[in-house]
Amino acid sequence: xxxxxxxxxxxxxxxxxxxxxxxxxxxxxxxxxxxxxxxxxxxxxxxxxxxxxxxxxxxxxxxxxxxxxxxxxxxxxxxxxxxxxxxxxxxxxxxxxxxxxxxxxxxxxx
Amino acid sequence: xxxxxxxxxxxxxxxxxxxxxxxxxxxxxxxxxxxxxxxxxxxxxxxxxxxxxxxxxxxxxxxxxxxxxxxxxxxxxxxxxxxxxxxxxxxxxxxxxxxxxxxxxxxxxxxxxxxx
Numbered sequence: 001x002x003x004x005x006x007x008x009x010x011x012x013x014x015x016x017x018x019x020x021x022x023x024x025x026x027x028x029x030x031x032x033x034x035x036x037x038x039x040x041x042x043x044x045x046x047x048x049x050x051x052x053x054x055x056x057x058x059x060x061x062x063x064x065x066x067x068x069x070x071x072x073x074x075x076x077x078x079x080x081x082x083x084x085x086x087x088x089x090x091x092x093x094x095x096x097x098x099x100x101x102x103x104x105x106x107x108x109x110x
Numbered sequence: 111x112x113x114x115x116x117x118x119x120x121x122x123x124x125x126x127x128x129x130x131x132x133x134x135x136x137x138x139x140x141x142x143x144x145x146x147x148x149x150x151x152x153x154x155x156x157x158x159x160x161x162x163x164x165x166x167x168x169x170x171x172x173x174x175x176x177x178x179x180x181x182x183x184x185x186x187x188x189x190x191x192x193x194x195x196x197x198x199x200x201x202x203x204x205x206x207x208x209x210x211x212x213x214x215x216x217x218x219x220x221x222x223x224x225x226x
Contacts, residue, residue, distance in 0.1 A: 008150070032207075032212050034212065034214070034215075036215075041220075042219070042220075043200055043217035043218060043219050043220055044153070044200075044215075044217055045217070046214050046215070049214065087152070087153070089212075089215070091207070091212035096141065096158065096160055096166075096206070096207075097155055097158060097168060098143070098155070098212055098215060099155075100145070100152050100153040100154075101152060102150065102151065102152035103152055
């Protein structure tokens with residue numbers, strides 16, 4: 001099993017829709033989790049961090065389910081500008097390494 | 111605000127040539143790392159460093175060397191370029207955090223490398 005797994009998508013949704021992605025992780029000792037956004041041919045940038053049960057920032061909500069070892073990202077009222085690839089990042093407990101998922105591609109359609 | 115600066119942005123190499131990708135950060139971050147990103151593979155860790163004089167291997171270290179003589183700089187050396195090293199390379203830095211809890215990672219803009 002990969003340390004961090006994501007559905008690659010693409011998720012094609014109309015403007016205004018609500019969409020959710022999941023990310024599963026294998027190391028139960030991991031304490032913090034991150035969602036990054038990556039636009040085509042650009043560097044990843046931090047979207048949200050999750051240190052406990054969840055985090056909310058405007059239209060974006062990240063949830064952590066430790067029992068099932070997954071984090072989710074919910075985007076409400078999708079905008080065209082939300083089209084990007086969303087990367088799940090989990091520090092590999094005990095190693096100082098950050099493990100990236102392969103990313104979930106979102107396309108918001110007009 | 112400079113953040114993480116990578117050079118060059120684009121490079122074409124011939125098989126067997128060597129080169130160095132430069133990376134510098136001005137945020138006094140202890141942690142620096144190099145990733146490569148290939149289609150469908152996500153970001154894969156090549157090498158990382160938790161401080162000056164300390165480096166360690168990541169997931170795909172073969173064919174690459176690094177050194178960390180200062181907190182600011184973390185160059186990546188390709189020893190003898192191969193077509194399989196054609197990729198986008200990202201340098202990243204962050205505060206160190208703990209071994210189970212991370213911090214925000216800041217990325218450079220990427221270096222597009224083609225080996226022919």
